[in-house]
Structure formats: structure tokens, C-alpha cells
Amino acid sequence: MADETTEQPGQPAAAPAAPAAPAARSLDDIKRDPLVAAAVARVDDAITGAREQVGEITLVVDRDRIVEVCRAFKSDGFVYLVDLCGVDYSKFPGNTNPRFAVAYTLYSFQKNGRVRLKVFTDEETAVPSVTSVWKTANWHERETFDMLGIQFSGHPNLERILMWEGFNGHPLRKDFPVRGIDTGARIYPEVFPEGGGPKAGSTGKDVKDVNIYKGEWKNYGLWPVAQIGGGNGAKAPAPAPAPKPVAAAPSEDEG
């Protein structure tokens, strides 16, 4: 950030010189910013880093104390959780932090300003859920879990939200191929047990092998050709399917 300019290769001196960027403020200076000072004062030791860019303040927070920090910010006026999302830093050049980050964007109506909190975590370690602080965090955390596989401890129902249950992998991870994976979705999902598809990072070469269903074909497999193309002159009548008991038919006990 120290001397980043907006100069672009290929078009020298086209853009007028960017307004002289103010020298980057230190961690303590950012903590004293009137926007965040009051909240930071309560949880000063939980904030391990800070950065300011394009007028936005980012505070790096100790992962295990994120709920406490969020409560402090909420009681200081940051009542609106704008956004919560995860980032996979595994392919970020020069990254030394743990693999994942979760970014919380908060907004204060009184101060009319936003602040971003950030925690770092790895594949195994869960981030404490902030659903107890803001109800709106529920779906955001589910989406972050679904897309990146970041675990949130204390979430009321941490299940997939955009992908279907049983999907194998987390699409926004950097090792997930952009063209997707063959999930075997053309066959009914009951065929595959939970997480039965190919692994994320698969090259696609092994997909066919993985997806061959080794078990017995049930009724929901392919339709026998004779039944579909039989026509009216077919001699062999299609075997009448045995009527199956309908599970939990609430028919007899209606009052």
C-alpha cells in the first residue's frame, strides 16, 4: 500500500497522476479512527492487524473472539451486518496467512460508515458463528460454508444453501475446476450416497470410473426400451407394477 499508484502498463502517462496517497496509517492510528475507536477500545487486544485502503478500514480479528468483537461493534452502533463472505487465499501471491478468510462488513447508521472485520482460518478450524449477534448472518454463513467449506461453530443449521445436499466439494475453492465436476446428477441422487461424486480437484479423467454405479439397478434406473418403444402391437404386455404402499398416507384419520 505504501507507494501503490494506479499506473497501468501499455499507456504511459495517459492517466493524470493519482492524488498523492496519504501515508499508510499505523495499526494504532487506525484503531484511533473516530469511526471505530469506541468499539475497538472494548476489545483492543482482540484486534491483531489493520489496513486502510480506498477509505475503507479493515480490522483483522482474533478468530476465537470474533463474536465478542461483533457484539462490541453492534452495541456501538454497527447494527447492520451488510455482508459476510469468505475468501480462499491459497493461490494468492505471497500469502502467509491461513488459507481462508471470512470478511464481515458492518455498517453504522449513526456514523454513516462501514468497517470490515476479517478473521483467518484453515480447513479444519471452525469460525464461531455470529448468528447470535445478527439473524441475517444465518444465510451468509450457510453460503460461505457451501461455497468454500468454512465451518462455523454454533450455527443453528449449517447446511448447503445453493448447491444440493450430497454435492461433493466446495465450488469457490481455488482447487475446484471452473468447468465443474461430473456429479452424476443425471442419475437420481439416491443412487449415490452422501458425497459420492468425484473429488474436487479431479482432472476429469477419472470421472467415468468414479460414476459407474456398482450396485443393483432399482426401478428408478433406465426405463426398459421395450416399454417405451413398444407400440400397440406389442405382444408382451408391460408388467403391471405392483402397487406400492404410500408412506404415511394420512387418509383414514381425518376428523
Add this chain to the structure above:
Amino acid sequence: MLDVHEMEVNFGPQHPSTHGVLRVLLRIDGERIIDAKPIIGYLHRGTEKLFEHMAYPQCIPHTDRMDYVASATNNLGFVETVEKLMGITGQIPRRAQLMRVMLSELQRISSHLLWLATHAIDIGAMTPFFYTFREREVVLDLFENYCGARLTLNCMRIGGMPDDLPAGWLDDLEAFVDRFDAAIDEYESLLTNNRIWKRRTIGIGVLSPEDAIEWGVTGPPLRGSGVNWDLRKALPYECYSELDFEVPLGINGDTYDRYLCRMAEMRQSRRILSQCIPLIKATPAGDIKAKISRVVRPPEGEVYHSIESPKGELGYYIVSDGKSQSAYRCHVRPPSFVNLQALPAMAKGHLVSDLVALIGTIDIVLGEVDR
């Protein structure tokens, strides 16, 4: 054991009033909703993943396809976020800023007209549909004259606008602006004092201001609950700070108030448009693009920026590694996704037929919910 009085019913995903492929798992006692659980993801296309694999300018057509009835505002949010990260927000020519504002407000009108048509038709009022689509057609024609497309506009570029306004466009706009207030009066004469409409909307889906903020609800649903917050006023972008308009607010936070809010918002959008016309005539023609490199390569860092889309706060969070021409991570904060989360809280205790009104009043677009 299953309580014989309670039933689980799937509402959607193939139901015309869900405005797409929304599925709501309802637990009902007779007609009364005990619990509602929205199930989404049927329209998930991995937009955020695609953003990571294409250059910034290539992403703009993909933003069209999120909220596909309000693509101009999607474009605007994306290009402004990239501009903010590159530090060129102040270099956008005034003519381009005004064009962006005009297209956004036209888009707000067209999105609200579509909302009104479908919301009314869900509740059982067929007639407003024909009236609103009459005006929406004019707005779409204006879009078509400008950029060639009617829905997926792709009408903004990083650093400015793709083309100048075609000849005669402002006259067409002026003609539309002149008669649009009368058209809103016409819609209101059909609904605002209609006894059936009031019965179906007053007191339905009440959202208190505290709850609305707690659920992160934004846009007309937030303002319908009486919270005076509009990003165009709170954190003004482009040239909204010098335009004169008001933020309509509701009182009770019910479906009727949200309806009144959106109707009043259309009038305010018309006001903004009428102010823009003389302003844009005073700017030099053709000055629509900042002088920046064709290669968009923002510095390393992260940025969050949001605009007031017709549905609420539309935000983009971009992480750039400073080396590549594509975003390292681009997260979209879609207003529909967040607003939809409040549906169970609003629906509890109401009838199934009211759920149809509630889905309409949140004004979701599933392309944006699922991305």
C-alpha cells in the same frame, strides 16, 4: 408422530407466483402457515466463480444475468466497485455520470413496473398488468435505442459508458417523463383505494424497523418499515448528491406500505430523470469515458462498494491480487438473497394465499438470489 392437523406442503419451485424457481417448504395447519422454509439454489450458475476466471470488463455481461430485470444497476454496481479499487472514481466525466444515473432510474422504474404487474396479478388484480407493461415497453424501447438490448443491457464500462446517447433519445425520454406521472396516477386509481387490494395487503407481513435491520433487509422493504435509509442519500455515488429527490417512507411496515413506497419511488425517479435532462444537455457530447488504460488491472487490495438497486443494497466485494486482469475473488451481496431470508418471519401466522403476496412484496429475482 405426525400431527394430523399439520401438513407439510411444497410451495414451488414450479409455481407462477414464486417469480422463478423458489421453493418454500411450508408447515401449515389448514390454511395457516406455521413455518416456512425457503429452499433456493435452483438457478445457481456459479457467477462468482466465473468472475474469477475472466477479465474485469468481461464480467459486466455476467452481472446482467443476476437481477435480470434490473441489469443497468447491476452493471453500475460492478463498474463503480472496480473504479473505486482503481482510484478513478473522480475521473468519470460528468456526462457519463448523468447517463448512468438516468439509466439506473429508468431501470428502477422498469423494475418497479414489473414488480407492480406481477404483485398485483398474484393477488388477483389482472388489470394493472396491462397498464404497467404499456409504460414498461416505452422504457425498454429507450434501452433498446441506447444499447440495442432490452433486458440484459451491458450498458456500462469501467471508466465510463460505451456509447454516447443516440440522436433524439433525450426527446423520447422527455416525452416519457412528461406523461409518466399521469400513468402512475392511473395505476394508483386501480389499487390504492381498492377495498380488495387493501384487505389483501394491509397488516400482512408486518416487519418492524428493528427486525428489518436485524435481518439485513434493505431497499423498499426497509423503508416501508419507516427506516430512512437510502444509499443514494446516505453514501451518494455518481451525482446523486446534487439531485433533488425524496426518500419515501412507510409507517406500518406491512405489504400495503411497501406498495406505497415503491409507487412513490417511481415518482421520485421520474423527478430525477426530469432534472437530469437539462443537466446532460449542458455537457459536451462525446465526453463519456475517462482516460484510463484499456487493460484493467487494479492494485492489490480489497474493496466493498454498494449502490441502491431497485431491490435494495447491491454490493460487490472484490479482492484483487494486483497482478492478474481478473478478480481474485468477487463476492456479490444481492439484496434479494438477504431480503428473502426475512420471509419466514413475515409469513408466520398468515394464510397460504398471503404468502403469495409476501413473495411479491419482497420483490425477489431468483437469478440474483442464486447467482
